[in-house]
Amino acid sequence: MRAKTKIVLLAGLIGAAFLPVVYAAPTAGASMQAATQSVGPLEEQARASWRDAMAHIATPSDGCFQATYPSVIWHQTACHEVVPRVAPVPRFRGFGGAAETAGNGNDYTLQSTSLITQAVGTFPTVTGVTSETGVGVAAYGGGGILGANEYSLQINSSFDDTTSACKGHSGCTVWQQFVYAPDYEVQGSAAVFMQYWLIGYGSSRCPSGFGSDGSGDCYKNSAATTAPDVPATQLGNVKLTGSVTAGGNDTVVFTNGTTAYSSSGKDSVLYLATVWKVGEFNVVGNAGGSEAQFNSGSSITVKLAVSNGSTTAPSCVANSGSTGESNNLNLGTCSTAGGSTPYIQFTESN
Incomplete structure (x- = not known):
């Protein structure tokens, strides 16, 4: 051209x-x-x-x-109804890995003083990554999708807010994940979807369409769109976006090079648009509390930018992640910036 x-x-x-x-x-x-x-x-x-x-x-x-x-x-x-694989909240902090490694609660989150309508996760710099393997974590029963190039990208809300989706259940909070997951249901194909949670819903039956994790929490997936499996060595080429619209649709978009894949569902599943002020983004294990293990010498810069109607720099809060999955990279320092899309950014390496 x-x-x-x-x-x-x-x-x-x-x-x-x-x-x-x-x-x-x-x-x-x-x-x-x-x-x-x-x-x-x-x-x-x-x-x-x-x-x-x-x-x-x-x-x-x-x-x-x-x-x-x-x-x-x-x-x-075409959309696909995929059987939900649990991506749990961090119930077992300090499960035996190095205390500094990212995930299982030990992660940075972006915290906004105004409602977030969109969050965009990218990896501006990726160096030294030659391999990645998903491994099971004993504290979570060794579950997950395991093996070479098994990881997930997640943009997560916090699980500290309640909405009308809780139907008045005491102690219930909502948690929403925007996910890209290789080999989620079909070997050789990735799924792009949202996972919805009602945390602490209680021992009564979960709402229609939700399954129970056996501990009082309810969860389900949105419909999923099919995308290619992208090797972890190409994380610098991908982008994950989660957006919410009160009274409209929530959408997850995964972009890989020159193709974009999206799945949308009603915001009324959890009403996240009414409470979303905290975001987490990272590359972690693929479901089941698993860990993404990168080769020694890996370094990844993680960036989460938001649209929140403000130009003020958000807060970056340590040890506040909401996913139970993890990786084996050590967190560096976190920086923040304001502007049209305020963001947090940090490096993780081993």
């Missing part, structure tokens, strides 16, 4: 973030793989702008959608 053409395309993509909802019927043979060819800096800038745009362009309804660069049109795709 000629430089002049690239510049025009880039300008159009930047403006696309402000376009109204767009939609098209399904397209046969839409690409399921990210482009792997090397591109120049202008083209990469255009693709980055496209990825940002797709995170802001709402899908027209609940369901599953896909878009392929350079198009900013969401094409409806």
